[in-house]
Amino acid sequence: MTDTLSAPASASSAASKYSVPQERRIVTAIPGPRSVELHKRRQAVVPVGVSSVLPVYIARANGAIVVDVDGNQFIDLGAGIGVTTIGHTDAAVVRAAHEQIDDVLHTLFTVTPYEEYVRVAELLAEHTPGDFAKKTVLINAGAEAVENGVKIARKYTGRNGVAVLDDAYHGRTNLTMAMNFKAAPYATGFGPLAGDVYRAPNSYPYHDGLSGADAAKRTIAYLEKSVGAEDLACLVVEPIQGEGGFIVPADGFLPALQEWCTANGIVFIADEIQSGLARTGAWYASEHFGLVPDMVLSAKGIAGGLPLAAVTGRAEIMDCAQPGGLGGTFGGNPVAAAAAVAVFEQIAAGNLLAEATRIQNTLVPALEKLKQKYDVIGDIRGIGAMIAIELVAPGTGDTTKEPNAAAVSAIAAYAAQQGVILLTAGTYGNVIRFLPSLALTDELILDAVSVVDDALATL
Numbered sequence: 001m002t003d004t005l006s007a008p009a010s011a012s013s014a015a016s017k018y019s020v021p022q023e024r025r026i027v028t029a030i031p032g033p034r035s036v037e038l039h040k041r042r043q044a045v046v047p048v049g050v051s052s053v054l055p056v057y058i059a060r061a062n063g064a065i066v067v068d069v070d071g072n073q074f075i076d077l078g079a080g081i082g083v084t085t086i087g088h089t090d091a092a093v094v095r096a097a098h099e100q101i102d103d104v105l106h107t108l109f110t111v112t113p114y115e116e117y118v119r120v121a122e123l124l125a126e127h128t129p130g131d132f133a134k135k136t137v138l139i140n141a142g143a144e145a146v147e148n149g150v151k152i153a154r155k156y157t158g159r160n161g162v163a164v165l166d167d168a169y170h171g172r173t174n175l176t177m178a179m180n181f182k183a184a185p186y187a188t189g190f191g192p193l194a195g196d197v198y199r200a201p202n203s204y205p206y207h208d209g210l211s212g213a214d215a216a217k218r219t220i221a222y223l224e225k226s227v228g229a230e231d232l233a234c235l236v237v238e239p240i241q242g243e244g245g246f247i248v249p250a251d252g253f254l255p256a257l258q259e260w261c262t263a264n265g266i267v268f269i270a271d272e273i274q275s276g277l278a279r280t281g282a283w284y285a286s287e288h289f290g291l292v293p294d295m296v297l298s299a300k301g302i303a304g305g306l307p308l309a310a311v312t313g314r315a316e317i318m319d320c321a322q323p324g325g326l327g328g329t330f331g332g333n334p335v336a337a338a339a340a341v342a343v344f345e346q347i348a349a350g351n352l353l354a355e356a357t358r359i360q361n362t363l364v365p366a367l368e369k370l371k372q373k374y375d376v377i378g379d380i381r382g383i384g385a386m387i388a389i390e391l392v393a394p395g396t397g398d399t400t401k402e403p404n405a406a407a408v409s410a411i412a413a414y415a416a417q418q419g420v421i422l423l424t425a426g427t428y429g430n431v432i433r434f435l436p437s438l439a440l441t442d443e444l445i446l447d448a449v450s451v452v453d454d455a456l457a458t459l
């Protein structure tokens with residue numbers, strides 16, 4: 001267990017607490033010689049299906065900076081796809097994990113339990129939206145949280161149907177690959193896919209121009225016609241879609257869907273695996289939309305980089321599963337759970353929700369300036385430390401908004417050479433997402449945006 005806290009992790013106020021200087025520094029070609037060597041070894045023993053965005057091999061990471069084996073320092077605007085939300089190797093998280101390692105590494109909670117699991121469940125009950133009794137099952141990864149959420153919703157409702165939205169991403173397991181919008185690369189050739197999954201139209205304001213109410217009407221009409229509410233166990237939504245390209249739905253869209261779910265006995269599940277845990281300036285992004293989901297799925301940032309995921313839901317729903325029906329060998333591992341407790345404590349003690357808002361307030365105006373200069377930037381959107389730009393073909397921003405995936409690839413490649421790690425996203429691969437850790441200083445934000453500016457200028 002974590003006991004005492006160190007100084008709060010306020011990024012802007014205490015730069016000196018970092019063990020790695022918070023600056024980018026490129027000292028070799030990218031990738032450097034040692035990375036090239038490691039990549040050769042990897043290619044002999046790791047299948048091509050496991051690809052890497054940038055084949056630089058990382059030796060150390062701290063705050064918002066990763067250091068590769070050749071000594072290059074990168075500004076990390078991906079945070080391991082939204083995992084190291086409170087910063088790489090946050091001191092309090094590392095200390096909590098170390099202490100736990102000395103005490104006990106594993107018992108299996110379903111054989112002989114331990115306090116850390118219970119504490120994480122208490123913290124999730126406290127910080128997920130909704131003022132009612134909640135219970136949590138801990139598992140290892142996001143996809144497993146989705147699997148468990150669906151399985152519990154099916155048992156609770158006695159129904160089979162699972163509704164998801166266009167542009168959604170929910171994982172790489174058999175059920176979740178059927179829930180993703182994109183077949184390639186996630187499902188191509190990996191069938192047969194799970195049945196009883198129904199995909200419905202989304203709210204994507206930049207492209208559909210619909211109000212939230214109209215978009216919800218369309219989604220609901222589609223589901224009522226193509227499945228029927230009485231056959232749906234759950235509707236699973238990402239409050240802000242992650243892999244889909246940080247799509248923020250129009251106001252009122254999600255609350256209307258939730259209202260329809262409640263009226264029809266459908267479990268409303270918020271997949272907050274990417275959007276949750278302080279990412280958007282709230283504990284959970286659902287709060288921005290006034291949503292109180294029946295079930296909330298957490299993973300990624302919850303344990304500061306250790307593997308942990310959670311399904312938190314209304315007690316009466318969660319308790320429908322029979323004893324022995326939920327679990328798994330490593331679910332809620334003591335070290336991961338102790339790290340998660342420290343993450344929750346650091347977010348509260350360091351007022352880190354405000355850091356996400358600070359990042360938005362620095363990053364968005366800087367991107368707006370780029371949008372004035374370059375007409376390939378069609379849209380800037382997102383909340384907190386979850387901001388994206390959508391790139392369109394020149395001259396189409398006010399008309400057809402043609403996806404410009406080539407520009408995205410060129411910008412990401414250029415940025416990597418200059419020491420900035422950028423993640424791409426979007427159904428058409430034409431979105432750059434800024435998903436940094438909350439430790440990212442304003443100085444680093446402006447430095448990274450200047451690199452993106454240069455990249456755009458070279459297009």
Ligand code: PLZ
Nearest residue numbers: 081141142143169170171242271273274
């Ligand atoms: N739900 C909303 O974002 C994971 C995928 C990385 P796991 N997104 C990153 C990759 O290429 O595999 C994600 C998500 C949302 C579910 C998941 C799945 O979480 O921990 O990767 O299983």
